[in-house]
Amino acid sequence: MSNKSNKALLHLTDVSVTVENKQVVRGLSLTIKAGEIHALMGKNGSGKSSLSNALMGHPYYTISAGSAELMGQNVTELQADERSRAGLFLAFQYPQAIPGVTVANFMRSALIAHRGKEADMRGYRKELFAAMDELEIDRDFAGRYINDGFSGGEKKRLEILQLFLLQPTMAILDETDSGLDIDALKIVAAGINKFHTAKNGILLVTHYQRILDYVIPDYVHVMIDGNIVKTGGPEVALELEEGGYEVFQPAKTAVGA
């Protein structure tokens, strides 16, 4: 058991990511083990979403160098849907709207994909509604088209609903706290804590200390210009809050060297 909890869920070694022929992540290394919560903080445009998207198999973002392993498996060998079924999950910073496809049908298809075609879906409605109740999402949303006309906060909650239902092993949450009001932030944070167990890992991308008051990270990483320039405990987030990114700027050369 203890052996299992030491296993790396996500193991990134010198990962570079390219988008539109531009390198936006440069030789980043990061290891997340079962039971851990890592916060990734960084300036706008430092490459946090690019890294997340590339790991998930977004068609525009390529892992151009280095190795990215999901539970020992090279993710670049997997299609986006296979990565999901292998246990990887990304809550998007900007969730996509899909008019015409209801939340209920979508989640049903996703669960069938995860659990196998022959899965017994009889309890599905109950499961969906229970998760919605927990996240205080109105049940009417089940019949609405995915993110179509949703407010910013509603979109983020829907991402967490999917996290709940799919129960991934490794979850990347890209600024799920942005756009949430104080009450929603507490609900979502409670949801993340409830989801979190000794068996899964979370990479929480955020700009704000606030969510870290509720979801306590084991590690905080600071990202500048496509790489992690500082790693530490929760205190790093507090330093950031006080001094801004200036404090970490010089560290870049030190780490890069």
Next chain:
Amino acid sequence: MTTTDQDIPGQLATLPDELTSDPDWLADSRKESRKAYNASDLPIRSVHLWRYTDPALFLHSNGSAPVAESNADIPAYTEALSKFSDGSLSALALDNACRTFEIKIAQAAAKNTPVVMTLRQAAIERPDLVQSHLGSLVGAQFGKFEALNMALWSDGIFIYIPKGAKLAEPIHLLRSGSSGEAWSYGRTLIVADEDSEVTLIDEYFSANAAISGKSNNVVELIGLSRSNIHYFAIQRNNLNSLSFYTQRSVLHDSAKTTTVFATLGAKQHKADVGTVMKGRRTESLQYGLVFGSGKQQFDHHTVHINQGANGYSNLDFKVVLKDKAHSAYTGLIRVDKHVQNCEAYQSNRNLLLTRGARAESIPELEILCDEVICTHGATVGPIDEMQLFYLMNRGIPKNEATKILVRGFVEPTLALMPDSLQGQIRRHVDQRLETL
């Protein structure tokens, strides 16, 4: 009859004897229409509306008369009959190759009972309702092949919804195509009297899956003041058939109509559909749903003509194509001079599922007045990559995700239809998506 008539291909030398027994006014109209057909030139390919389809395909050809299958061999009829017995239809009419008809009308209070009969019978029994409307929207001057229909329609359906009647259940029309090689000419006239409301399902299909039927159909819908007509036309002929279809509605003061055209079948389908908004404060909602595969060719033209003040029209035409299917869409919005405060919207979206599929979209606006709000838009392209990625992100394989997105694309249009039709089209689309 002149000798030259016989020499030119496609000319109609005489009218079949069986049609000359109509009342004089109708027989005369057929004769005039025959002349109009013969006298008009074949549309030129470079000309508007004929750029994508060869008009020679629709010329009359002599041949044995259309053949009707036995009613018992038409599963759709058996199904509809049971729906009728359930009480979920106000009326049911089987039009079997425009040759034989079965008409059933549900028992209801007289004021809520529609008149449903064959059009030729109606011409004899109800000239008061038929004569002034027949050909008023799609007559001999409309176009060459519409004149041909006006001359040769062998029969069809007439429906009259009495004043103030609100039919709770739909009227279902089943058009079983001819299983012969000859052209069949069908005609439908629907008159919704003042303050009436009706839902019509007009379903065209091939009785025989193999034989290449050829049909030229005309539908005229008359919406008198404050009437509300919901018209759902579905064409699911077999993939060998040829289909020519013209539909027009007219709306008088405060009348409304919602029309949905679902084109699924035929090797080649050319359709011209539209609404003339004649009165004031009319509302016309038009929707199209086209699904093409193989080498199917579709050529749709939609029309909204605003003639009265304060009209509102909206058109949303969606096309999904795979394999080497082709769709051409032209959509006209015309706002006549001195028409005040009207709104007209139009959108055409084409989803191409394979590289070989092609779609053309040509919006046309003829706005002759100032006080009008008008928008139009067209898109042609593959499945949205970002939507696909979002679904795949949740573990849904690409193929399944694509199907979900196609279903999502058509869903808002399906949602407008009566339940039974929704289910039918959904199953049809799913079946066609199986080999994606």
